[in-house]
Amino acid sequence: MKKKLTIGLVGILIALIMTLPAAAQEDPQQLDPDTPAPSSETGEMTQDVTGLWFVELRHAPTADGGKVADMKADRAAFAKEAKSAGLGYTVRYTYQTLWNGHSIQLTKGDAAKLTQLTSVKAVYPVVSFAIPQETFTEDPELATALAMTGADIAQNELGYTGEGVRVAIMDTGVDYNHPDLGGCFGAGCRVATGYDFVGDAYNSDPTSAAYDPVPHPDADPDDCNGHGTHVAGIVGASGDPSTGGARGVAPGVTYGAYRVFGCEGSTEADIMLAAMERALADNMQVLNMSIGSAFQWPQYPTGAASTRLVNKGVVVVASIGNSGADGLYSAGSPGLGSKVIGVASYDNSHVQLTTFTISPDNTAIGYGVAAAAPLPPTSGTYPMARTGTTSTPNDACNAVAPPPGSLTGKVVLIRRGTCTFFEKAFNAQNAGAAAVVLYNNVAGRFSPTVAGPSPITIPVVAISNTEGALINSRLAVGPVDMTWTDQTGTFINPTGGLISSFSSYGLSPDLAFKPDIGAPGGLIRSTYPLEKGGYATISGTSMSSPHVAGGAALFLQAHPNTSPQAIDEYLQNSADPHVWSLNPATGLLDHVHRQGAGMLDMDDAILATTHISPSELAVGEGEAGPQTYTLNLTNTSAADVTYDLSYVNALTTGGVITPSFFLGNASVGFSAPSVTVPAGGSASVDATVNPATGPVNGQYGGYIVFTPQGGGQLYRVPYAGFVGNYQGIVAMTHPFGLPWLSRLVSCTKLLGLDCVVGGSFSQATTGAVYTMQSTDVPYVLIHFDHQVRTLRFEVLDSTGKAWHRALNQDYMGRNQTTTSFFAFPWDGTTVAGNKNYVVPDGDYYIVVSALKALGDSNNPADWETWTSPTFTVDRP
Numbered sequence: 001m002k003k004k005l006t007i008g009l010v011g012i013l014i015a016l017i018m019t020l021p022a023a024a025q026e027d028p029q030q031l032d033p034d035t036p037a038p039s040s041e042t043g044e045m046t047q048d049v050t051g052l053w054f055v056e057l058r059h060a061p062t063a064d065g066g067k068v069a070d071m072k073a074d075r076a077a078f079a080k081e082a083k084s085a086g087l088g089y090t091v092r093y094t095y096q097t098l099w100n101g102h103s104i105q106l107t108k109g110d111a112a113k114l115t116q117l118t119s120v121k122a123v124y125p126v127v128s129f130a131i132p133q134e135t136f137t138e139d140p141e142l143a144t145a146l147a148m149t150g151a152d153i154a155q156n157e158l159g160y161t162g163e164g165v166r167v168a169i170m171d172t173g174v175d176y177n178h179p180d181l182g183g184c185f186g187a188g189c190r191v192a193t194g195y196d197f198v199g200d201a202y203n204s205d206p207t208s209a210a211y212d213p214v215p216h217p218d219a220d221p222d223d224c225n226g227h228g229t230h231v232a233g234i235v236g237a238s239g240d241p242s243t244g245g246a247r248g249v250a251p252g253v254t255y256g257a258y259r260v261f262g263c264e265g266s267t268e269a270d271i272m273l274a275a276m277e278r279a280l281a282d283n284m285q286v287l288n289m290s291i292g293s294a295f296q297w298p299q300y301p302t303g304a305a306s307t308r309l310v311n312k313g314v315v316v317v318a319s320i321g322n323s324g325a326d327g328l329y330s331a332g333s334p335g336l337g338s339k340v341i342g343v344a345s346y347d348n349s350h351v352q353l354t355t356f357t358i359s360p361d362n363t364a365i366g367y368g369v370a371a372a373a374p375l376p377p378t379s380g381t382y383p384m385a386r387t388g389t390t391s392t393p394n395d396a397c398n399a400v401a402p403p404p405g406s407l408t409g410k411v412v413l414i415r416r417g418t419c420t421f422f423e424k425a426f427n428a429q430n431a432g433a434a435a436v437v438l439y440n441n442v443a444g445r446f447s448p449t450v451a452g453p454s455p456i457t458i459p460v461v462a463i464s465n466t467e468g469a470l471i472n473s474r475l476a477v478g479p480v481d482m483t484w485t486d487q488t489g490t491f492i493n494p495t496g497g498l499i500s501s502f503s504s505y506g507l508s509p510d511l512a513f514k515p516d517i518g519a520p521g522g523l524i525r526s527t528y529p530l531e532k533g534g535y536a537t538i539s540g541t542s543m544s545s546p547h548v549a550g551g552a553a554l555f556l557q558a559h560p561n562t563s564p565q566a567i568d569e570y571l572q573n574s575a576d577p578h579v580w581s582l583n584p585a586t587g588l589l590d591h592v593h594r595q596g597a598g599m600l601d602m603d604d605a606i607l608a609t610t611h612i613s614p615s616e617l618a619v620g621e622g623e624a625g626p627q628t629y630t631l632n633l634t635n636t637s638a639a640d641v642t643y644d645l646s647y648v649n650a651l652t653t654g655g656v657i658t659p660s661f662f663l664g665n666a667s668v669g670f671s672a673p674s675v676t677v678p679a680g681g682s683a684s685v686d687a688t689v690n691p692a693t694g695p696v697n698g699q700y701g702g703y704i705v706f707t708p709q710g711g712g713q714l715y716r717v718p719y720a721g722f723v724g725n726y727q728g729i730v731a732m733t734h735p736f737g738l739p740w741l742s743r744l745v746s747c748t749k750l751l752g753l754d755c756v757v758g759g760s761f762s763q764a765t766t767g768a769v770y771t772m773q774s775t776d777v778p779y780v781l782i783h784f785d786h787q788v789r790t791l792r793f794e795v796l797d798s799t800g801k802a803w804h805r806a807l808n809q810d811y812m813g814r815n816q817t818t819t820s821f822f823a824f825p826w827d828g829t830t831v832a833g834n835k836n837y838v839v840p841d842g843d844y845y846i847v848v849s850a851l852k853a854l855g856d857s858n859n860p861a862d863w864e865t866w867t868s869p870t871f872t873v874d875r876p
Contacts, residue, residue: 051106052092052126052268054099054301055114061100063308071096077119078102085836087113093270097277098305098312103270112831115808122810124301127293128204128266131172131227132322132542144350145520148497149547150603151249154554158606162250162553166192167235168284169546170275170291171228173221173259175529180239180246181232181255185220190238193282194221194257197275203265210264215271221257225264226528228257230538231290233527234546236553246527246535249550249602252557256284260291269293272334273305279314285556286315288549290542292332294323295813297509297787306337315556315564317341317549319541320515321504326816327657328593328699329787330504331514335545341552341568342514344595345503345521345544346578349496351445351537352525355489356461358384358471359481365471366491367461370421370438372451376459378486382434385410386475390468394418401427408432411482413471416441422452425460435459437482439468444495445523447539464494493523497599498581499590503541505659506593506720507699509787509814509853513618513720515596516568517575519547551602558606569615572597573715574604577703580651582661589650592701592720604713609637610677612706612715619721621854622691626669631704631717632684635677642676642709645685649702654695656729656786657818664700666692668719674709689719698723727852731814732864734783738821739848741868742779743768761823766869771876772828778871780846783821784814790851795830798843798870804830806846828873845870 057074060066075094082089088107095101103126106114114123146152154160174191177183182190199216206213223229236253239245258275260267272291279287287309296303306316320342321332335342353366356376369375387402388395396402397419402412412433414424421438428436435458440446445464450456463471474480495501500522506514521544528536548571555567562570577598580590597616611634619627635641649664671686692700701720708714732739742761761779770776780793793807806826815821826846830837846868855862 052103052270053106053111053114054101054103054124054126054270055120056099056101056122056124056301057119058121059100061096061098061308063098063312066100068096071100074100074119075102078117081117081119085113085117093274095273095277097280098308099273099301112805112807112829113836116831116833124811126268126270128268129272129291129293130205130266131225131261131264132290132319132540145348145524145547146249148346148349148520149249149551149600151547151551151554153603154606155251158558158603160554160557160606161252162236162550162557163252165250165253165553165556166256166283166285167250167253167549167553168256168258168279168282168287169228169232169235170258170260170272170279170287170289171231172225172261173223173228174232174255174257175223175229175527176257178229178527178530178534180237180527181229191255191257194259195219195278196221196259197271198260198262198267200224200263202262202267204268205266208265212262221259223259223529225261226532226536227290227542228259229529230526230536231288231542231546232257234524234543235288235550237527244535246525248526249547250553253550253553256282269302272302276305276309280309280312284314286317286549286552288546289316289318289334290545292319292321292335294321294326294330294332294504295787295816296333296336297811297813298333298336298338298512299811300333303333303337303340306334307339310339310564313564315341315552315567317343317545317552319545320344320506322502322540323504324500324502327655327659328505328653329507329509329656329814331506331508332504336508336512336514338512339565341516341548341571342596343541343545343548344515344518345500345541346518346599347444347493347495347498347500347522348520348524349493350490351493351523352488352490355485355487357483357485358474363470364487364489365463365467366489367437367463368445368447370425370460370462371447371449373425373456373460374458376435376461377484379484381481381483382409382411384413384471384475384480384482386413386472387428388415390415390472396424396427398423398427402431404431406431409434411435411437413437413439413468413475415439415468416446420452421448421460422450422456425450425456425458426452426454429456429458433458435461437471438462440465444493466494495522495581497578498584499578499595500539501581502539503594505591507722511618511620511722511726511854513596513616513718515594516616517548517571517596517600518598519544519600548600551600551605554602555606566611569613570605570608570611571600572615572718573610573612574601574608574713575599575716576601577650577716577718589648589703591653591699592650592703592718593653593699597716597718608713610635610641610706610715612717615717617689617717617719619689619691619719621726622721622723623725626688626690628686628688630684630686632682633675633677634682635679638679640676640678641712642674643706644674644709645670646705646707647702648705649700652692652695652698652700652723654698660695662695662698664692664702665694666690666700666702668702668704689721691721692723694723696724697729726854727862729786729852730864731784731786731788731850731852732782732866733785734821735819738781738783739866740764740781741768741846741871742781742823744775744779764869764871767872768869769872769874772873773876777828778826778846780824780826780848780868781821782824782848783819784812785818787814787853788812788850789853789855790857792849793824793826794847794849795826795839795844796847798845803839803844804832804837806830839873841873841875843870843872
């Protein structure tokens with residue numbers, strides 16, 4: 001029987017919007033969070049690759065010692081071979097400093113030819129990077145975030161402001177007119193240099209009504225979105241908090257603003273790479289990129305170029321990504337770059353919110369405003385009501401919707417869970433409610449949206465789980481009145497100091513150590529464009545990254561001649577790991593592959609007299625057995641110091657897209673129980689990491705601890721690895737039985753592009769006939785549960801005769817959910833050498849081969865294969 005799948009975005013790569021419950025994993029040591037996970041209330045994002053490709057050419061770029069003449073010859077060879085192969089393309093950007101090659105716009109259907117050209121080293125799709133999603137609340141204290149990292153001590157007690165250090169902000173631009181950012185642009189201003197690579201109207205998202213993929217660069221990097229201004233403020237705003245201004249980590253830095261986004265939407269990776277080369281040419285010392293593409297590999301061009309930028313002396317800091325809900329190996333590039341400081345997010349310790357009060361004692365309750373709802377009033381008293389209790393799983397959902405008129409004139413308290421925020425608010429609105437107060441079903445605060453098919457016309461606000469429980473308990477015993485106010489208050493954040501729920505998990509798909517470190521990113525108040533109010537509070541790893549970039553500037557002022565690699569090591573040595581965010585009461589340390597070395601600790605890093613290298617250990621696959629590392633310690637103080645050696649395990653995870661949690665059982669042995677480092681000298685000690693034994697296909701980690709005898713500063717070196725054989729993860733697996741040979745059933749066109757939004761596929765069986773006209777071509781649907789090193793399609797006729805390759809793609813990302821997939825169309829052509837073949841009408845099948853991450857291409861066991869049913873090509 002034929003099956004049918006409906007999809008939300010169709011292109012070369014397509015992800016299905018659908019979710020199914022995952023089976024529980026059984027293990028006697030499995031750990032559970034102390035509260036249920038939040039209900040899923042947003043749809044899955046999709047991926048689309050169009051006709052844009054990075055073409056990497058043979059020789060090394062100048063950053064790696066390559067010669068300009070060799071690269072010029074590479075470009076000439078590529079042009080000649082491409083012409084011979086009949087390949088139509090337009091060059092968008094040419095690179096030779098941090099990367100050697102072009103980004104090109106290809107004629108449809110020609111991508112397979114690229115990989116066959118002898119002048120080509122590698123080919124990568126130019127992926128889109130959306131402006132990171134902004135979660136707004138109201139006015140928490142940036143000062144409390146600075147206190148969490150010791151940046152306040154570095155400023156106020158040690159006297160460092162980052163003065164004289166040049167920090168590049170690659171983002172949506174910077175509102176340089178903002179007084180906290182200097183008030184001007186150009187020589188003598190704090191925003192001293194920069195460039196706009198795209199223009200206001202640029203938006204590379206083809207699903208957007210504002211789609212405009214043509215850059216219009218100019219020399220003015222002003223910000224009409226806000227994200228970049230917010231990031232710049234965290235790095236170094238110089239306002240006075242006592243009068244409402246914002247003060248960042250390093251308020252004395254000089255900025256370079258490199259605008260790679262328009263006012264909204266997405267940008268492309270090739271524009272980012274061009275901006276990196278310009279930042280290097282402008283002699284920037286630190287680059288912050290609060291941008292990322294999830295599920296990537298570090299070999300992706302933005303990651304590789306970032307590593308070369310570090311080699312040229314620039315400290316590169318990038319957000320690790322906001323895909324924490326999407327499981328392991330979800331970190332993004334460029335944060336995955338091997339020498340990039342990839343930054344995780346912790347929630348801010350305090351939040352300042354507008355309040356309403358409740359009777360009988362006028363207790364102040366801080367709230368955030370739901371997106372897509374009207375702003376609440378600043379005065380007025382209303383009776384409160386509730387539609388459930390603190391144990392109601394589906395409060396105010398359709399199945400238990402309050403009757404019409406039952407809430408007339410009342411402000412209703414509703415618990416989060418089961419259905420969308422829109423459904424809850426709409427049901428309350430239909431029942432006559434004057435407003436809705438949503439409260440969390442897990443610890444902490446949240447930022448809902450009530451956008452839906454019908455407008456929400458009443459105010460909707462969100463409060464924490466504890467505040468909701470307080471109001472619920474009062475309603476249980478009698479009437480409660482609430483009064484809207486125009487007052488604000490500072491509240492302890494229940495999840496303060498814990499890893500933010502959105503922060504992405506590592507490790508890197510090549511098992512490199514990621515993320516590297518963490519910093520506050522949840523609920524951060526900073527500068528915002530003046531025309532948008534001047535200040536805003538946003539959450540995301542976009543906000544944690546500039547804390548570390550500003551910290552690097554402070555360190556450079558204190559220690560001007562330190563290399564980027566050593567700065568990374570000092571920051572990691574002094575970082576402080578925190579407890580498990582999902583059950584902090586256990587006291588267990590959160591995953592190394594989610595928090596890295598731990599929370600940034602700037603005063604300890606600046607004052608450190610001991611430096612340990614390497615500062616992180618990527619242990620790799622457990623099947624290799626124990627791994628021994630030599631740790632080198634340098635002592636810059638005037639006295640000998642002896643450190644006792646110990647280790648502590650962090651939590652281990654199982655699974656990939658749906659993680660499960662376990663106690664870690666790795667161990668570390670040392671060549672000596674302690675190590676003495678002489679004054680002004682160095683010493684070394686060997687540490688042998690014995691890998692964890694479970695769970696199967698799990699990730700584990702922990703911390704080697706250096707405790708000084710007689711007291712003083714602790715130092716740590718984190719370690720992380722994989723349990724067992726990494727190739728034990730099955731990449732091509734799916735609950736619907738994918739891969740499929742399929743047919744595109746329906747498709748909606750948008751803005752002149754074929755199959756951009758809307759569509760469905762049906763499973764094709766043996767004997768399916770394709771005309772190869774328009775979209776009537778074979779589609780192969782594949783789900784990748786994990787990243788794969790190489791993906792190949794071989795086309796054979798019904799007798800087994802090979803018609804060469806239809807696809808050869810390296811470094812494939814994984815899917816976002818357990819049920820999403822990619823769709824690959826085949827247009828009837830194959831490639832061998834520099835020749836392109838159009839297969840004649842007849843019967844064919846496709847053999848799909850996927851090389852597992854870190855697999856040996858010469859070992860058949862490291863490949864997964866699937867053979868399609870035989871189908872017929874019958875052109876009219």
